[in-house]
Amino acid sequence: MNSLLAALLLLLAIAAGLWVIDRQRARRFLRWIADPTASAMPDLAGAWGLAAAYTRRALGREETRAAASAARLDTLLTALDALPDGILLLDREGRILFCNAAAAAHFGLDTKRDQGQHIAHLVRDPLFVTWFSWSGEPRPPLEMPGHPDASGQPVQLLVQRQAYGADCLLLLSADITAQRQTDAMRRDFVANVSHDIRTPLTVLAGFIETLQNLDLSAAEKARYLGLMAQQTRRMQALVGDLLTLSRLEGSPLPSQGERVDLNALTAHCAAEAFALSTRLYGPEAQHLRIETAVDFDFAGSASEIGSAMSNLLANAVRYAGAKGCITARWSRDGEGQARFEVTDNGPGIAAEHLPRLTERFYRLDKSRARFADDADSGTGLGLAITRHVVERHGGKLQIVSAPGQGSRFALLLASARVLARA
Amino acid sequence: MTDKHLSSQFDNELAQLSSNLLAMGGLVEAQLRQALAALTNHSDEFAEAVLAGELRVNAMEVAIDDALTRIIARRQPAAVDLRLLLSIARVTGNLERAGDEAAKIARMVRAIVNSGMPTLPLSDLQLACDLAARLIAQALDAFARLDTIAAFATLKEDAAVDREFDGFVRKLITYMMEDPRAITPSLDLLFIAKAIERIGDHAKNIAECVIYVVKGADVRHRSLAETEAAISAAPEAGMGRP
Numbered sequence: 090m091n092s093l094l095a096a097l098l099l100l101l102a103i104a105a106g107l108w109v110i111d112r113q114r115a116r117r118f119l120r121w122i123a124d125p126t127a128s129a130m131p132d133l134a135g136a137w138g139l140a141a142a143y144t145r146r147a148l149g150r151e152e153t154r155a156a157a158s159a160a161r162l163d164t165l166l167t168a169l170d171a172l173p174d175g176i177l178l179l180d181r182e183g184r185i186l187f188c189n190a191a192a193a194a195h196f197g198l199d200t201k202r203d204q205g206q207h208i209a210h211l212v213r214d215p216l217f218v219t220w221f222s223w224s225g226e227p228r229p230p231l232e233m234p235g236h237p238d239a240s241g242q243p244v245q246l247l248v249q250r251q252a253y254g255a256d257c258l259l260l261l262s263a264d265i266t267a268q269r270q271t272d273a274m275r276r277d278f279v280a281n282v283s284h285d286i287r288t289p290l291t292v293l294a295g296f297i298e299t300l301q302n303l304d305l306s307a308a309e310k311a312r313y314l315g316l317m318a319q320q321t322r323r324m325q326a327l328v329g330d331l332l333t334l335s336r337l338e339g340s341p342l343p344s345q346g347e348r349v350d351l352n353a354l355t356a357h358c359a360a361e362a363f364a365l366s367t368r369l370y371g372p373e374a375q376h377l378r379i380e381t382a383v384d385f386d387f388a389g390s391a392s393e394i395g396s397a398m399s400n401l402l403a404n405a406v407r408y409a410g411a412k413g414c415i416t417a418r419w420s421r422d423g424e425g426q427a428r429f430e431v432t433d434n435g436p437g438i439a440a441e442h443l444p445r446l447t448e449r450f451y452r453l454d455k456s457r458a459r460f461a462d463d464a465d466s467g468t469g470l471g472l473a474i475t476r477h478v479v480e481r482h483g484g485k486l487q488i489v490s491a492p493g494q495g496s497r498f499a500l501l502l503a504s505a506r507v508l509a510r511a
Numbered sequence: 512m513t514d515k516h517l518s519s520q521f522d523n524e525l526a527q528l529s530s531n532l533l534a535m536g537g538l539v540e541a542q543l544r545q546a547l548a549a550l551t552n553h554s555d556e557f558a559e560a561v562l563a564g565e566l567r568v569n570a571m572e573v574a575i576d577d578a579l580t581r582i583i584a585r586r587q588p589a590a591v592d593l594r595l596l597l598s599i600a601r602v603t604g605n606l607e608r609a610g611d612e613a614a615k616i617a618r619m620v621r622a623i624v625n626s627g628m629p630t631l632p633l634s635d636l637q638l639a640c641d642l643a644a645r646l647i648a649q650a651l652d653a654f655a656r657l658d659t660i661a662a663f664a665t666l667k668e669d670a671a672v673d674r675e676f677d678g679f680v681r682k683l684i685t686y687m688m689e690d691p692r693a694i695t696p697s698l699d700l701l702f703i704a705k706a707i708e709r710i711g712d713h714a715k716n717i718a719e720c721v722i723y724v725v726k727g728a729d730v731r732h733r734s735l736a737e738t739e740a741a742i743s744a745a746p747e748a749g750m751g752r753p
Contacts (some may be wrong), residue, residue, distance in 0.1 A: 092626065096566055197652075203656065206655060206656065207526075207530060207535065207655075208535065209537075210529065210530065210533045210655035211652060211655055211656075213533055213534065213540060213648075213651065214537055214540070214541060215534075215536025215538050215541050216541075217537075218534050218537055317547060430628050
């Protein structure tokens, strides 16, 4: 009887012990499962250990999946950030959910800090606010000034709005500054061409009418015909330059194979410059010093380089005035680049004109550099052609000038096209 | 503006009021841009646009004040809400007056264009006007973001506008000494310069409001150093939300 009781008590004690151990394991397991990380898994025996191991396996799978989708999201966001166009995701109220780098630059936002801000609180232009809050359809894209770019230049934006998902909004912004500038330039170009062609035509028409209706002496007739010839020359020069420009724009880059004899070409351009100077100011009035001895050659188009050099020389002759002093020479710099430099002691050019000098028909001053024979005044396309030619030959046009200090125009040509003479 | 209230209706009212205030700010910014364009292009076309916009700015001021009064009466706000509402009232007043100054500039430009004295240094004012307009934009950005650092930058930059004003006055004097006929248009220019200087001051006042909302510190009429100390300090005890 007693032994039976003792055995019962022993069993009870063992059961109680097991129960306590189990409670402890359960407690450890529960403590871990409240905030489960794979590394902190308790080392448990028995069923609790199995449960922990299964949980850990499931957890690992989940973590891998989460990491993969986080990586995908990161890639996607990086791609959005790399887009040249601005993307803004807005909630129903117009608060910013996401903003890529381009949109931040366009609107002057901060990609991180401005999340949750109402877009109209930061983009306050009344144009935008009215457009944004207007509920009617269709909603045309909005053209508006954006936040000035890094160098403080004004920026023009085209903004579109698109609904997506459950009443979220997508704003797309594109920088159309360059496009608008091109449009303006094209308009100016057409207006200038029309004007420059019409002027000589009007003069010609006037003379023709005079010749038809009046009985003129032979001397007068000759004078009028001379003036008419001048006007036709001017038109010819203009149309010639226009054709040159359009040919430069449309044709393939000049080949590397053609060897240009710079000696002969420079001598030819120098002769032209002397002739122009004599025609405009009389012989020996201007002081021209053009070095025609060049000790290297050049690979490219002889006619194009020739016209670029002539343009620079002709400009110098025209703008330096009757007592002008002009020097021109070829040289090579340390990196092997070829350089044709034309320096004059003319009136110089104010800084605000310099960046626009190579635009078509851009003239410093309507009154300056007009000569008796209009054909000598230049077409207003010379520097545009020069810049085109130089860029086609992998170089650039460099202009240094200040009012009262003369000007220095230089053609810089890539070393790859410079050929040493045998 | 982001903390939640028990009454989300109150939150909506505050958000709506802030939106209206910033919309009014946008309008005043546009006014300043147009005044600047009038100055740059010697154009009375832009000047007319500024004068037309003036009426809208005034109407918005009245509407915001009205909404403000109703909110204060109904909600009896305390702490940060009270500071926000007080600041909205102040910013509204400052914006309206900055708008007035823009209109003043427009009227003067019109007078100068009509008088035909093109040799005066009108373009010298562009830089200062641009600077003042940017200060207003910066102060409003700081208000929208409750950004005390940007607000402090505005306070510092206002000094640059003041320097431009002093330099310009000295220059005008030389013009007036050179040619007595230039005195009348020069006086107009002086008023423009003064208006620009005042716009800078309004931007400064708005920036001070931002610091007041966030830090609970009233930094009006205090030196820059004292202001900086107030910004870096924690919000004053007792001024925070109970």
